[in-house]
Amino acid sequence: MEEIKSTIIQRIKTHFSDATEKEYPYNRVDFSVKKETIPAILFYLKDEMGFKHLSHISCIDWLEENEFEVVFIVWSPTDKIKVFVHTRVDRENPVMDNVDMIWRQANTYEREMREMFGIQFTGLEAPEEFLLEDWEGPPPMRRDFDTEAYATNTYWERPGREDAKDIRETIEKRSGEILPDFAKKYTR
Amino acid sequence: MMINDKNSQKIVDIIQNYARKHSLWILAYGTGCGAIEIPPTMTSRYDAERLGVRGAATPRQADVLLITGYLTTKTLKRVIRVYEQMQDPKYVIGFGSCTINGGMYWDSYNTIKALDRYLPVDVFINGCMPRPEAVLAGFAKLQELIQAGKADGARKYKENLEWYRANQKKVIPNWRMPEYNW
Ligand code: SF4
Numbered sequence: 001m002e003e004i005k006s007t008i009i010q011r012i013k014t015h016f017s018d019a020t021e022k023e024y025p026y027n028r029v030d031f032s033v034k035k036e037t038i039p040a041i042l043f044y045l046k047d048e049m050g051f052k053h054l055s056h057i058s059c060i061d062w063l064e065e066n067e068f069e070v071v072f073i074v075w076s077p078t079d080k081i082k083v084f085v086h087t088r089v090d091r092e093n094p095v096m097d098n099v100d101m102i103w104r105q106a107n108t109y110e111r112e113m114r115e116m117f118g119i120q121f122t123g124l125e126a127p128e129e130f131l132l133e134d135w136e137g138p139p140p141m142r143r144d145f146d147t148e149a150y151a152t153n154t155y156w157e158r159p160g161r162e163d164a165k166d167i168r169e170t171i172e173k174r175s176g177e178i179l180p181d182f183a184k185k186y187t188r
Numbered sequence: 189m190m191i192n193d194k195n196s197q198k199i200v201d202i203i204q205n206y207a208r209k210h211s212l213w214i215l216a217y218g219t220g221c222g223a224i225e226i227p228p229t230m231t232s233r234y235d236a237e238r239l240g241v242r243g244a245a246t247p248r249q250a251d252v253l254l255i256t257g258y259l260t261t262k263t264l265k266r267v268i269r270v271y272e273q274m275q276d277p278k279y280v281i282g283f284g285s286c287t288i289n290g291g292m293y294w295d296s297y298n299t300i301k302a303l304d305r306y307l308p309v310d311v312f313i314n315g316c317m318p319r320p321e322a323v324l325a326g327f328a329k330l331q332e333l334i335q336a337g338k339a340d341g342a343r344k345y346k347e348n349l350e351w352y353r354a355n356q357k358k359v360i361p362n363w364r365m366p367e368y369n370w
Contacts, residue, residue: 132298133262134362140297148295155301155359158289 057109094119116141209331210240215250220257247273258286308341
């Protein structure tokens with residue numbers, strides 16, 4: 001395992017000069033690269049090193065650093081090792097290369113990220129709408145989107161839950177049911 | 189059935205309501221997490237068919253629309269269409285705290301928080317999620333209401349259609365829906 005991991009790190013580092021690695025225990029290796037390198041490194045991992053399976057693409061919003069972090073997780077069924085490829089994208093102008101010609105299922109993840117974070121993938125061919133319908137607000141998974149304020153303004157809320165009281169006391173009063181003592185301990 | 193004589197109308201109503209309350213066909217349509225409680229309710233352990241509750245494949249055949257949990261605005265659109273296609277008599281059961289006051293999705297950006305603003309609800313079943321016993325209790329309550337002639341959500345919807353429509357259009361900005369005339 002350790003040998004395979006160090007060969008992977010060596011091969012990636014000789015091929016991609018901008019890759020910095022971070023090692024994790026067990027079967028995980030992380031690389032951080034510039035966003036321009038992403039298609040090349042994924043092609044290399046898939047075709048040359050046997051990382052045939054794309055497990056996941058996820059996105060992290062680093063609001064304070066004004067960047068998005070996109071993480072590609074690939075898995076090698078022969079070596080039983082997973083590689084995480086991290087990259088950073090500018091938050092003001094989030095444009096990235098589309099990679100759905102490497103794995104077709106990347107298309108779905110990219111559509112989701114486009115809708116939820118507003119990251120544009122150049123050359124991505126897919127309808128604009130994915131999960132949300134008629135959405136007019138900003139991308140909802142961005143951290144500066146105030147979900148609670150949006151929900152309060154858009155959807156009518158039934159009064160009565162603001163105080164976050166335990167309803168068991170109310171039920172006790174109404175129905176005459178007697179709460180056991182241990183239950184009272186947990187009431188707020 | 190409408191009869192001119194008042195007393196015979198009463199008798200007809202009683203018979204009609206009795207028949208209706210014993211054949212509640214629910215639409216096989218599940219939203220949210222609560223739909224997972226329907227199979228145990230229908231199958232041998234709790235056997236809802238004792239009460240005349242069974243599944244129906246299409247909205248036209250169904251009497252009861254179960255809203256089994258949170259509704260996103262996207263689903264709400266479909267649910268409204270389904271409800272409007274159903275034929276009288278029709279009833280709505282709101283299922284779980286999500287339909288009552290938003291439940292644990294109270295601060296979600298795309299789920300509605302009170303179902304009865306958008307559709308007339310005859311019975312609410314609380315719980316997150318309600319167990320099959322609670323579901324059966326809800327059906328029993330609905331039967332009671334039907335027998336008493338009080339389950340009149342569909343009439344309420346027809347009479348206050350404007351109010352419901354205004355609420356629906358508030359959360360569904362792009363309203364491209366057929367108008368059904370019952
Ligand atoms: S009430 Fe609970 S179980 Fe039902 S849809 Fe909401 S979260 Fe899910």
